[in-house]
Amino acid sequence: MARFDEELARLWPEEDREGPLGLAVSGGPDSLALLLLAHEALPGGIAAASVDHGLRAEAPGEVALVEAACRERGIPFSPLAVAVPRGNLQARAREARYAALSRWARDIGCGALATAHHADDQAETLLMRLARGSGLSGLAGVRAYGTVPGTDIPLVRPLLGWRKADLEGIVEACGLEAARDPTNEDLAFDRARVRRHLAENDWLAPDALAASAGHLAEAWRAIEWYAQIDWEEMVLCEGEGPDGPVWRYYANVPRVIQVETVRRIVAELGGQVTRSEAGRAADRLWRGENASLGGVLVVPGIERVEKIGVEMRVWRFRPEPARRVH
CATH class of the missing domain: 1.20.59 (Chorismate Mutase Domain, subunit A)
Structure with a gap:
């Protein structure tokens, strides 16, 4: 899809590409859409990994789902298992996930790593951080470009301008059935409550909130420069x-x-x-x-x-x- 090609080229220019584009794929609709779009844009030039955090009985099946989708398309795949320490569950899981992805990306010589964060994620993040009184760095939200923790490998998020519904449509059109993580609807988590609030209040437009986060990210880059x-x-x-x-x-x-x-x-x-x-x-x-x-x-x-x-x-x-x- 030309839209994806253009955004990927902006974040990871062709002249800078050395090694495959690594993809973090959970089996959910967002990351499966990333897998499909990247496979079309870079045939033979991607590799995928899926992380099992050991927290849910469904996780091994989700990893197997991703492995099957990759095998069908000839995409190199690596299952990664991690142990999540005690503490803030979502924060600790994120740290463990990125640590495992960092090792994997370095080991296979990835030129960059891509994740499937999208506009709805960005909108949720902005609202959560506003509620916590975050400073400008936090309000800048999920960055479109960074580096994989502990490495100098570029970390890119080419789907930040895409809505979740668009990504679900791509997966459905290809006949894939995505995994559904029940914790995404568990109101014990802040993000699930914010997601519910957005769904119930249509005047809060996720794409507009995501655009605001992008403007704040530009302001933060100016501060970093200064x-x-x-x-x-x-x-x-x-x-x-x-x-x-x-x-x-x-x-x-x-x-x-x-x-x-x-x-x-x-x-x-x-x-x-x-x-x-x-x-x-x-x-x-x-x-x-x-x-x-x-x-x-x-x-x-x-x-x-x-x-x-x-x-x-x-x-x-x-x-x-x-x-x-x-």
Whole structure:
């Protein structure tokens, strides 16, 4: 289908293609449609994998369904089994799934990995994150392009502009019967409740919500670009102090940029903090108060920069001193 070809070429240009396009296929209508569209667009140039999370009795049958669809079309297929740790079930399952897909994609030399996220998924994600008070990074939703976790393999989502009903129609037209995951209708999960709400309120148009998420993603890319400039021009490692490296940051940009730069400096010093934690620290520093986060002590000050002849806020980051034990 020309529409799919165009979107895939935008996300994964032909001149960049080395190795097959890996597909994450669950057996649901969305991922089966991805399988069919990719097979038509790249005959002989795709491979598929299906993940069994070990959480539902139906899962092995769904993997077998995908394997049969691939065998019929001569598509290389790999079943992947994972163990999901305790905790937030959906979040832990996602982490385990992507870890397995990362290993598989690297092992078979995929040029890129594609997932079947679509416009309805994007709309649900945006509403869920709005309800949680997410920042711009979260509201940008599911990204059309990224990298497979733990690798430099491109991760592409060429179906973000497609509605779920369109994808179901493609599968039905090919005579395939897709698997149905009952947890998609389980109102114990936030996403299922949001999905029900969208179905019951037709004034909430999923394609319009998905478009808004796309606009927010463009805004976030602009912030990432500005944050990179802030890093390159306003951050300097001054050398070693008594407890480790000391980093200097001329913090005179909007707060949203400060947050990204603070997180990056803390990471350089071996720590890890969320955007919320970095934001609270930036607020303290802006008021002239010390901040401590991720094992890093930050001390604010104001210094005159002779090169440009103005005074600027300067925040110095260093590892927190080891606590003395008496």
